[in-house]
Amino acid sequence: MFRRTEPTDCTISWEGRDIPARAGESLAVTLLAAGVTAFRQTPVTGTERGPLCLMGACFDCLVELDGQQNVQACLAPVRPGMVAAMQRGARHFHQSEDAA
Amino acid sequence: MRATLATMERFDVAVIGGGMVGTAIGYGCAALGARVAVLDEGDVALRAARGNFGLVWGQSKGDGMPAYGDWTRQSIRLWPDLAARVSGLAGRDVHYRATGGLGFCLDEKELAAKADFVRRRHNDGHATLRMLDRRELLELMPGCPLGPEVLGASFDPSDGHADPLVLLHGMQAGLLRAGGRHLPGAAVTGIDDAAGFWRITRADGSAIEASRVVIAAGVATTPIAAMVGMDVPVRPVRGQNIVTERLDPILPLPASALRQTGDGTIQIGVTNEDDGSFEIATTTAALARMAARAIRVLPAIKAARMNRAWAALRPMTPDGFPAYAESATHRGCFVATCHSGVTLAAVHAGPLAAGILAGHLPEFAIDLHPDRFRGMTHVSSH
Numbered sequence: 430m431f432r433r434t435e436p437t438d439c440t441i442s443w444e445g446r447d448i449p450a451r452a453g454e455s456l457a458v459t460l461l462a463a464g465v466t467a468f469r470q471t472p473v474t475g476t477e478r479g480p481l482c483l484m485g486a487c488f489d490c491l492v493e494l495d496g497q498q499n500v501q502a503c504l505a506p507v508r509p510g511m512v513a514a515m516q517r518g519a520r521h522f523h524q525s526e527d528a529a
Numbered sequence: 530m531r532a533t534l535a536t537m538e539r540f541d542v543a544v545i546g547g548g549m550v551g552t553a554i555g556y557g558c559a560a561l562g563a564r565v566a567v568l569d570e571g572d573v574a575l576r577a578a579r580g581n582f583g584l585v586w587g588q589s590k591g592d593g594m595p596a597y598g599d600w601t602r603q604s605i606r607l608w609p610d611l612a613a614r615v616s617g618l619a620g621r622d623v624h625y626r627a628t629g630g631l632g633f634c635l636d637e638k639e640l641a642a643k644a645d646f647v648r649r650r651h652n653d654g655h656a657t658l659r660m661l662d663r664r665e666l667l668e669l670m671p672g673c674p675l676g677p678e679v680l681g682a683s684f685d686p687s688d689g690h691a692d693p694l695v696l697l698h699g700m701q702a703g704l705l706r707a708g709g710r711h712l713p714g715a716a717v718t719g720i721d722d723a724a725g726f727w728r729i730t731r732a733d734g735s736a737i738e739a740s741r742v743v744i745a746a747g748v749a750t751t752p753i754a755a756m757v758g759m760d761v762p763v764r765p766v767r768g769q770n771i772v773t774e775r776l777d778p779i780l781p782l783p784a785s786a787l788r789q790t791g792d793g794t795i796q797i798g799v800t801n802e803d804d805g806s807f808e809i810a811t812t813t814a815a816l817a818r819m820a821a822r823a824i825r826v827l828p829a830i831k832a833a834r835m836n837r838a839w840a841a842l843r844p845m846t847p848d849g850f851p852a853y854a855e856s857a858t859h860r861g862c863f864v865a866t867c868h869s870g871v872t873l874a875a876v877h878a879g880p881l882a883a884g885i886l887a888g889h890l891p892e893f894a895i896d897l898h899p900d901r902f903r904g905m906t907h908v909s910s911h
Contacts, residue, residue, distance in 0.1 A: 472775045488774075488836060495610045499834065501773045518774040519793035522829065 439509035441444050450507045457483060457490050457503040460513075460515050467501055469516035491516040534535070540566045540710075542885065543739035545753055548578040549697055550877060551745035551872030556700040557882025559707035566737055567704060567731065569713040570749070572856045575807060577747045578870060580768050580841025581693035582798050583790065584783055585872050586630055588650065588658045589684040594850045595653045596896035600653070600876060605687055605873035612691065615699025618706065623695040624791030630688025630785040631666075633826050635678045643683050645739070658685045670781050676828045681785070690783040692791060693871050700878065701791055712737075715744075720756040720862065725839050727862060742862045743885055750866045754899075758858035761899045763866055765842035767802035769815050771823075773833040780827060787823050795830055796821045800840075809840045843868040852899040853881070853890055864899065 437449035441459060450459040457464070457480045461469065467477035469491045471501045480490035494500040494513045498520040547569025555567040559677075585607050591598025604702040605627075634640040643660065651656050661669065662681045669684070699713060715731035722728075726738035744753050744890035747763075754761040774792035783789075786798040800815045811904045816838050844866050846852050851867030863885055867873055885891040 473791075519777050520833075522776040522779055522833070 430464065430466070431458075433462050438471055438508070441507060441510065442512045444514050450509075453510055454507050455483075455503050456492065456494065456505040456513060459507050460502060467515065470518060472519040475518070506516070506528055532837075537728075538566070538728060538737045540737060540739040542566075542741045542743060543568060543727070544738060544743045544745055545729070546570075546745035546749075547701075547711065547713060548574070548576045548745070549581060549693070549874060550588065550670070550745055550747070550865055550867060551575070551743070552697060552700045553702065553874040553877035554745055554882050554885065555709055556703040556707070556711075556863060557878035558886055559704050559709035560878070561882060561886055562707075562779050562786065563886055565704065565707075566708065567711050568717060568731065568737075569711060570716045571714045572748075575748050575765070575809065575833075575842050577843050577868060578842055579839070580592075580770060580843065580898070581871050582768075582770070582786075582796065583690045583788065584630065584785075584873060585625065585627070586628060586654060586687045586785075586869070587655065587690055587872070588632065588683060588688055589785065590869065591653055591655065591874070592646070592649055595651075596893045597850045598650075598653050598655050600851075600892065600893045601872060602687075604873050604876040605630070607879050608689075609690075611875040613876060614703065615696055617686060617899070617902070618702040618763035619695050619697055619698075619699035620702075623691050623699060625689060625691040626783075626791070627689035628645050628782050629669075629684060629685065629901070630690070631661075631782050632683035633679055633784055634681050634683075635822070635825055636680065640680050643681075648681055650861055655685075657687050658683060660684070674827060674829050675823050678825050679872075684849060688755045688783070690790075691871060694709075696871060696874060707779040716749075717753055717756075720753075720859070721781070721893045722859075723908070727859070732804050740861060741803050741885060742832045742859075743863045744862070745866065747866065748842050748862065750844060754864045757862040757864075758812075759854065759856050759858045759864055759899065759901070761852055761864050761866065762847055763844045763852075764803070764805060765807055766845040766868075767800060767804070767809065767840050767842055768798060768838045769800045769802075769811050771797040771816060771820065771838045771839065772818060774798075774831060774836055776830075779829060784826070786819070787826055794832060794836075795823070795827075803845070807842065809842060811838045846899070847902045847905045851897050852901070852902075853894045855890060861888070883884070 440447040448463045465481040482485040490502040544551045558564040590601040715733035717729040730736045732872040750763045773795040856862040
């Protein structure tokens with residue numbers, strides 16, 4: 430769906446597999462460039478969703494990033510080796526509160 | 530542009546206002562078989578429906594005005610049926626949950642004031658409301674991480690909440706399915722006698738005619754009601770809202786100014802800013818105050834991300850209670866205004882719509898006639 434115009438220079442982990450990335454780009458861009466369109470499953474119906482606006486407004490690109498839930502992938506800059514996974518349902522709140 | 534007789538569309542009922550109140554009345558009239566048009570100013574309108582908190586709520590309604598309390602309780606009784614219908618029409622669950630509703634008390638002074646309020650409500654015939662102490666609250670909501678400052682709450686088992694967006698969407702769908710028309714995009718500029726019909730002209734030069742006219746125009750009610758000889762003073766009272774990210778269930782019962790939606794969002798209210806201004810900006814001070822109180826109730830949500838905050842304007846009458854009437858000088862022209870469009874949706878789509886079609890309003894409307902505002906100097910928000 431998308432074609433990179435600049436070379437990648439690192440990798441990140443998505444759902445347990447390595448994906449080529451370019452440090453500093455947004456995580457949403459990394460995933461889209463790798464052909465990933467299902468970023469999350471909605472809390473209401475479990476439908477798979479992906480980025481719509483890519484500018485922080487739509488909240489459809491939520492992922493779990495380095496243990497933090499409900500992170501907007503379009504606003505998260507890529508760092509080499511970051512570990513990301515789908516956001517499945519609502520944020521598991523008590524758990525993340527304990528972690529905070 | 531002059532509308533000609535050949536192109537003039539005629540309706541049984543024209544509702545002026547496409548928000549929660551006007552849509553409920555329009556849907557109700559159309560479902561009863563009337564040919565209905567809902568005239569909606571458009572997205573520039575200062576809709577109160579933007580700010581609906583989603584409570585289906587009786588406990589705070591009608592203090593000092595028993596007719597309003599009766600009307601509210603009647604609507605709550607009709608809500609299960611409305612919820613089933615609008616969920617079907619919208620194609621998704623309106624999330625009506627009659628779980629009971631709470632009003633949290635965070636210190637002894639609040640507790641005493643709330644207990645007084647509960648006694649007054651009993652005297653007004655609102656018998657289901659009672660006080661719960663902290664132990665009873667925790668028994669009602671096992672595992673709910675209430676903050677240590679929560680001393681108790683008012684509790685009404687008949688209260689609940691719903692998704693106002695699905696409600697509005699479902700009623701709009703019902704209007705259209707029953708053959709009604711939704712005509713957005715232009716303000717109403719005139720209502721004139723046209724030989725047995727009322728001719729409504731709009732800012733885009735268009736016009737329609739209708740046997741009955743219902744003015745449900747929220748904060749724009751006053752100038753439009755004046756077109757049909759009615760004095761209905763309505764002023765804007767701003768309310769701010771916060772929503773968080775979606776969270777696993779943490780608060781099983783809705784409360785005044787704090788609820789968790791069926792989708793997991795925590796919604797936090799509320800302000801009653803009565804400054805006469807039609808501005809709809811949020812203020813950092815108000816949002817901080819609202820969030821701070823919500824965190825005293827549920828300390829865990831201090832870690833929740835805030836997704837959005839916004840403000841909307843509620844239409845407020847001089848005594849804060851709704852106003853319903855038929856014009857004495859322009860027969861067939863009605864006004865309906867309130868700031869509880871979600872709670873009252875079931876009576877607006879039911880007995881009020883039927884009364885408008887029959888040409889006489891239900892009995893409660895005697896006490897809620899806007900003539901009571903004459904000479905009223907005391908102004909309060911409810």
